[in-house]
Amino acid sequence: MNIPADLKYTQSHEWVKQEADGTVTIGITDHAQEALGDIVFLELPEPGRLVKAGQECAVVESVKAASDVYAPLAGEIVARNEDAIGAPESVNQDAYATWLFKLKPANLADLAGLLDAAAYEKVASE
Amino acid sequence: MIQRTPLYDSHLAAHGRIVNFADWEMPINYGSQIEEHHAVRQDAGMFDVSHMLAIDLTGGESQAFLRHLLANDVAKLTVPGKALYSCLLQEDGGVIDDLIVYFFTETHYRIVVNAGTAEKDLGWMQLQAADFAVNLKPRRDLAMIAVQGPQARERFWTAFPASRAASEALVPFQAAEWNDWLIARTGYTGEDGFEIAVPATAAIAVWEKLVAAGIRPCGLGARDTLRLEAGMNLYSQDMDETQNPLESGLAWTVDMKDAGRDFIGKSALAGRREQGKLQAFLGLVLLDKGVLRAHQKVVTAQGEGEITSGSFSPTLNQSIAMARLPGGVAPGDLVEVAVRDKLLRAKVVKPSFVRHGKSLI
Numbered sequence: 001m002n003i004p005a006d007l008k009y010t011q012s013h014e015w016v017k018q019e020a021d022g023t024v025t026i027g028i029t030d031h032a033q034e035a036l037g038d039i040v041f042l043e044l045p046e047p048g049r050l051v052k053a054g055q056e057c058a059v060v061e062s063v064k065a066a067s068d069v070y071a072p073l074a075g076e077i078v079a080r081n082e083d084a085i086g087a088p089e090s091v092n093q094d095a096y097a098t099w100l101f102k103l104k105p106a107n108l109a110d111l112a113g114l115l116d117a118a119a120y121e122k123v124a125s126e
Numbered sequence: 127m128i129q130r131t132p133l134y135d136s137h138l139a140a141h142g143r144i145v146n147f148a149d150w151e152m153p154i155n156y157g158s159q160i161e162e163h164h165a166v167r168q169d170a171g172m173f174d175v176s177h178m179l180a181i182d183l184t185g186g187e188s189q190a191f192l193r194h195l196l197a198n199d200v201a202k203l204t205v206p207g208k209a210l211y212s213c214l215l216q217e218d219g220g221v222i223d224d225l226i227v228y229f230f231t232e233t234h235y236r237i238v239v240n241a242g243t244a245e246k247d248l249g250w251m252q253l254q255a256a257d258f259a260v261n262l263k264p265r266r267d268l269a270m271i272a273v274q275g276p277q278a279r280e281r282f283w284t285a286f287p288a289s290r291a292a293s294e295a296l297v298p299f300q301a302a303e304w305n306d307w308l309i310a311r312t313g314y315t316g317e318d319g320f321e322i323a324v325p326a327t328a329a330i331a332v333w334e335k336l337v338a339a340g341i342r343p344c345g346l347g348a349r350d351t352l353r354l355e356a357g358m359n360l361y362s363q364d365m366d367e368t369q370n371p372l373e374s375g376l377a378w379t380v381d382m383k384d385a386g387r388d389f390i391g392k393s394a395l396a397g398r399r400e401q402g403k404l405q406a407f408l409g410l411v412l413l414d415k416g417v418l419r420a421h422q423k424v425v426t427a428q429g430e431g432e433i434t435s436g437s438f439s440p441t442l443n444q445s446i447a448m449a450r451l452p453g454g455v456a457p458g459d460l461v462e463v464a465v466r467d468k469l470l471r472a473k474v475v476k477p478s479f480v481r482h483g484k485s486l487i
Contacts, residue, residue: 037143037347038160040438041417041445043466059466061417063159063438064347092158 001124002030004096008111009120010072015096016114023078023104024111028060028069030095031124036062039088044080044101051077051103053110058100060091072114075105131176132269132329140343148242150177152346159347163440166315166352167483170275171344172336177241180268180323181248182234185260189232194389195254196227197371199381203229207301209312212379214239214247215391219370219398223247224361224379226312228301236308238270240361254390269329271322273341274352276483278319279311285339293320314349316356316481354446355439357409357478363420364407364434364448370398373450375407375477403453405431409477410447410463411487414470418447423464424472428452433463441480442487448477 003009008016013032017025033039041061051057051071058069079102084090090098105111115123130151137144142153152174155162165171183192192200198212208229214222223243228236239247244264251262273282283290292304293311298318301310308323324332337343350360357375359365365374372380372395380395381387398404410433412418418436429452436447447463455461457476462469475487 037155038158041415043416061438063351063440064154066417066419 001121002096003117003121003124005117007096008072008114008116009123010070010114011123012070013124014069014072016072016111017099018111019102022108023102024073025099025102026069026072027099028091028095029120029124032067033092033095036060036067037064038062039091042085042088042091042100044085045077047077047079049077051075060088060100069100071103073103073105073110074107075103078102078104129177131174132326133174133176133271133333136330136333137174137343142343142345145346147346148177148240150241152177153343155345155347156343159345159351160440162342162344162348163351165342166275166317166344166348167441167480168276169342170273170278170281170319170340171342171348172274172278172333173272173344173346173349174269174333175272175321176269176326176329178270179239179241179244179248180265180270181237181239181251182263182265183237183260184234184263185258186233187258188235188260191255191258191260192227192235193387194258195251197380197389197391197395199384199387200227200229200235201384201387202381203227205300206230207296207310209299209301209310213365213371213376214250215371215389215395216367217390217394219372219391219394220367221361221365221369221371221374222250222367224359224365224376228308228310242362265323267326268323269326269332271324271329271333271336272313272315272319273322273336274313274315274317274319276318278317278341281339281341282320282336285335285341314356314358315352316358317352317483351437351440354435354437354448355441355480357448357476359448360435369450370395372398373405373407375448406451406453406455407477408449408451408455408457409475409479409487410436410449410461410472411442411475411479412445412447412463412470412472416445416465416468416470418445418463418465418472424449424451425462425464425469426451426455426459428454431455439479441483442485446479447472
């Protein structure tokens with residue numbers, strides 16, 4: 001299973017990368033994209049939107065089904081990946097290179113509550 | 127009980143992603159559903175359809191039995207091997223299943239029904255058969271493979287050159303026996319091809335020969351987007367016991383021509399027709415970005431309707447759907463579909479989007 005060790009994860013199959021500028025970058029895991037199949041549409045949150053931890057804030061649609069993406073931390077959306085909106089299949093091609101949105105956490109310390117790679121591997125194996 | 131077809135190990139070996147479909151462990155795809163879809167539109171793909179059930183019908187009153195049992199009229203079948211699509215109805219006109227019936231003689235037919243409804247269908251048929259001199263024999267000893275696409279027949283003949291003479295002259299919706307196989311020029315994709323029934327014991331060897339001839343294994347995912355593009359109904363989604371064929375885009379399969387033929391559901395359908403204000407069953411093409419899905423609400427000038435099947439069309443590169451809409455809605459109308467918290471714009475079209483690789487919209 002492709003689960004990079006330097007990222008954090010959620011139970012709901014998002015990956016979270018801590019950036020140097022105090023923001024975090026979010027996408028869905030390789031396991032999630034594989035389960036969804038061919039992705040054909042992304043609905044991503046507008047920058048400026050405030051989200052709570054665990055709140056639905058994006059939708060990934062494959063040919064098969066629509067799947068919600070949840071905010072891993074509370075905070076403000078600061079960017080979304082316009083290139084990915086134009087080429088949703090890039091999530092299938094590289095789920096970790098194709099980020100979905102960036103968020104400025106209300107409290108960066110909340111990151112510590114997310115899963116590490118070993119813990120996520122257990123979630124993904126269930 | 128979870129069941130497996132004779133080809134289960136071949137699906138695993140080809141890295142099929144296995145899902146539970148109507149209590150059968152079936153491949154949803156072998157990697158990319160979209161690539162499998164394109165293979166069928168552009169070249170040749172094949173599907174394991176062994177989960178469907180073939181039922182052989184024999185006996186002196188076989189034709190009379192089917193003329194009573196089915197909404198379409200098997201009396202139309204006079205050429206050996208010719209096939210007919212029909213609904214199996216309840217007395218109230220609700221659809222028990224849709225099926226294909228092959229004619230061999232007036233005392234010998236084969237019926238092929240859906241996997242999820244097979245036991246229900248067989249029980250219903252046996253109940254109705256009590257008054258007729260017929261015998262129904264389920265054929266779980268067979269495996270069935272659908273080979274579909276513009277190159278499907280050529281590649282099939284490459285794999286089995288000796289079958290060519292028996293199957294080359296078949297017209298669409300016609301089958302021929304070849305040794306202990308049945309080769310039918312039918313399918314569920316809107317492309318040319320064959321559906322073959324072979325002894326289950328031969329299934330893996332047949333599948334491997336077809337792979338070697340360049341036919342790509344395709345899963346249920348591609349089967350669904352292909353049939354949706356072709357405007358073909360899916361039982362339990364587009365119609366079921368609570369819906370009649372007249373309001374499911376299947377009026378063309380209900381044959382009322384012979385006033386002397388009394389089939390199950392006939393009086394209910396005649397009554398429904400008399401009552402009028404039939405709902406329309408039409409296609410939708412999404413004009414905004416997004417994906418249409420079953421059960422989404424459709425807002426029209428005539429009132430609300432509902433999507434019965436929706437997905438992304440790999441051929442058209444946009445989302446399409448089939449929908450049950452208020453009477454009076456017609457192709458060309460603009461409607462709105464409720465997708466999460468938004469209303470998206472869609473155009474009403476005839477429910478047939480792609481045939482033989484070409485867009486119809």
